[in-house]
Amino acid sequence: MWWHVYPLGFVGAERRADAVGGATRHRLAHIEGWLDHLLRLGASGLALGPIFRSETHGYDTVDHFTIDPRLGDDADVDRLFATARARGIRVMLDGVFHHVGRSHPAFTAVLEHGPSAPTASWFRLRWPQGAGEWRPGVEPDYDDFEGHRHLVALDHSEPAVVDHVVDVMCHWLERGASGWRLDAAYAVPTEFWAQVADRVRARHVDVYLMGEVIHGDYAGFVQEGRLDAVTQYELWKAVWSSLNDANMHELAHALGRHREMLETFVPYTFVGNHDVTRIASRLDDPRHLVHSVVLLATLPGTPSVYAGDEHGFVGIKEDRAGGDDAVRPVFPDRPADLAAAGLPLFHRHQELLSVRRRHAWLHAADVRVESVTNDTLVYSCTREAERIVVALSVSPDGVELRAPGAHAVIAGTGHLRPAGAGGALVALPPHGWSVLSARPA
Structure with a gap:
C-alpha cells in the first residue's frame, strides 16, 4: 500500500529550477521525516512524484540521472532510500519517458547542430526547409505532449x-x-x-512497473506492455460520482469491470492523486x-493514499497555469503540525488500512456485487476460504441489507442480526457502512 507524495510541492520548492541559481537545496530530508507517519497510517510504500x-x-525532465537541485543531491536520495529500507518501506519513482523538457541536452543538441545532431533520431522532427538545407538558428517543428510545446515528445x-x-x-533500481x-x-x-520491461526485468526481476493509463483497454495495455x-x-471516477449522485448502480457496474481486470492483473487503485481534485x-x-x-x-487492487487525503x-x-497548486501543497515540518481537525479521518484510515493488512489476500480477491439500489451497495470479496x-x-x-454469510462486524457503524436459513441482515444508520467477516459462499 502506497503513500503518494508530490515532492516539489511537499517541500515548498521554487516554481522554477533556475530560481535557485545553481545552488542545491537539501530538502529531501523533509520527506524522510514523514516516513514514520507513512507507517502509522498503515502504508508500506512511498510513491514519489518527479525528483529528477x-x-x-x-x-x-532535463536530466534523468540527476536529482533536482530544489530537492537535493545524490547523497540526499541515497539517505532517503536507506532510511526507507531500514523501515521496510519500498520506494517507487516517477519516470517521465514520453517527453523531455526543451532544455534536455538531447534536444538542445538538435537546436545547436540541426539534423546532424547525434540525438536527432530521439525526436519526431520536421525541418522547415528540409534537413539538407538546415542552418544555425533554424528550429524544427516537433511532436509534443498534448499541445505543450515545452514538452518535447520522444520517438519511441x-x-x-x-x-x-x-x-x-x-x-535508480540499483541505487535502491x-x-x-x-x-x-x-x-x-x-x-x-x-522492450523496456523485458530488459529491466532481466536485471531486476522483482521490479514493479505501473503505467498511468486513464481510459481504454487496461488489461490489454498491461499484457501488451508487459507491465x-x-x-x-x-x-476512481465511479467512487466519487456514485456517492455524489446516490447512484450505486454506477459503482456496481465499475466493480464488474474491476472484476474482469483482476483476471489479468491487479490494478493500482486510488481516490486521489496529484492530477485530480482532492476527494x-x-x-x-x-x-x-x-x-x-x-x-x-x-476492494482488490494495490491501494494508494495521496498525501494529505x-x-x-x-x-x-x-x-x-498553476491550476495544480491547490492539490500539491507544502507540508509542515512534522506530522504533529497538521491541524487536529483531520485526526478523526486519519484514525479512520488507520482502522481501515489495518483491516486491509490483516486481510492481505484482498489484494487479488474476487469481488462480487451481492445487492444494489440507488443508495445502497453490498459486495463481497473472496479468495479461497477467506471472505468479507x-x-x-x-x-x-x-x-437493513442482506449480508450473505456474514457472522461478525470487523469495522463500521452497522450491527448484525440473524435472518434465518444461514443468512444475516446488517442494520446501517443513515449514511452508514460496515465491513463484515463472512463464511465462504
Whole structure:
C-alpha cells in the first residue's frame, strides 16, 4: 500500500529550477521525516512524484540521472532510500519517458547542430526547409505532449531511446528504488514498454512497473506492455460520482469491470492523486468521505493514499497555469503540525488500512456485487476460504441489507442480526457502512 507524495510541492520548492541559481537545496530530508507517519497510517510504500532535474513542475525532465537541485543531491536520495529500507518501506519513482523538457541536452543538441545532431533520431522532427538545407538558428517543428510545446515528445521507435530509458530505470533500481510509475504511459506504444520491461526485468526481476493509463483497454495495455499494473481511473471516477449522485448502480457496474481486470492483473487503485481534485473537495457530502476510504481499503487492487487525503486536505484542480497548486501543497515540518481537525479521518484510515493488512489476500480477491439500489451497495470479496462482505449506504434513512454469510462486524457503524436459513441482515444508520467477516459462499 502506497503513500503518494508530490515532492516539489511537499517541500515548498521554487516554481522554477533556475530560481535557485545553481545552488542545491537539501530538502529531501523533509520527506524522510514523514516516513514514520507513512507507517502509522498503515502504508508500506512511498510513491514519489518527479525528483529528477527539471525546468519547472518535474514533468519537464532535463536530466534523468540527476536529482533536482530544489530537492537535493545524490547523497540526499541515497539517505532517503536507506532510511526507507531500514523501515521496510519500498520506494517507487516517477519516470517521465514520453517527453523531455526543451532544455534536455538531447534536444538542445538538435537546436545547436540541426539534423546532424547525434540525438536527432530521439525526436519526431520536421525541418522547415528540409534537413539538407538546415542552418544555425533554424528550429524544427516537433511532436509534443498534448499541445505543450515545452514538452518535447520522444520517438519511441528509436533504439537509443529504449536504451536510455532502460539505463535510467536500472540506475535508480540499483541505487535502491523498487518500482516505477510510468507517466503518460497511455501516450507511448505498448511495444516500447514491452522492450523496456523485458530488459529491466532481466536485471531486476522483482521490479514493479505501473503505467498511468486513464481510459481504454487496461488489461490489454498491461499484457501488451508487459507491465504489472495501470492506474484504475474507471473505479476512481465511479467512487466519487456514485456517492455524489446516490447512484450505486454506477459503482456496481465499475466493480464488474474491476472484476474482469483482476483476471489479468491487479490494478493500482486510488481516490486521489496529484492530477485530480482532492476527494474531500470532490464529494458533496463530507459524511461520504469515509465511504471512499472503505472502498479503497477493502476492494482488490494495490491501494494508494495521496498525501494529505488521510487528513481531509481540500483542493480543486483548475485548467489553467498553476491550476495544480491547490492539490500539491507544502507540508509542515512534522506530522504533529497538521491541524487536529483531520485526526478523526486519519484514525479512520488507520482502522481501515489495518483491516486491509490483516486481510492481505484482498489484494487479488474476487469481488462480487451481492445487492444494489440507488443508495445502497453490498459486495463481497473472496479468495479461497477467506471472505468479507461490505455494506454501504448513502441513504438519509436507516436501512437493513442482506449480508450473505456474514457472522461478525470487523469495522463500521452497522450491527448484525440473524435472518434465518444461514443468512444475516446488517442494520446501517443513515449514511452508514460496515465491513463484515463472512463464511465462504
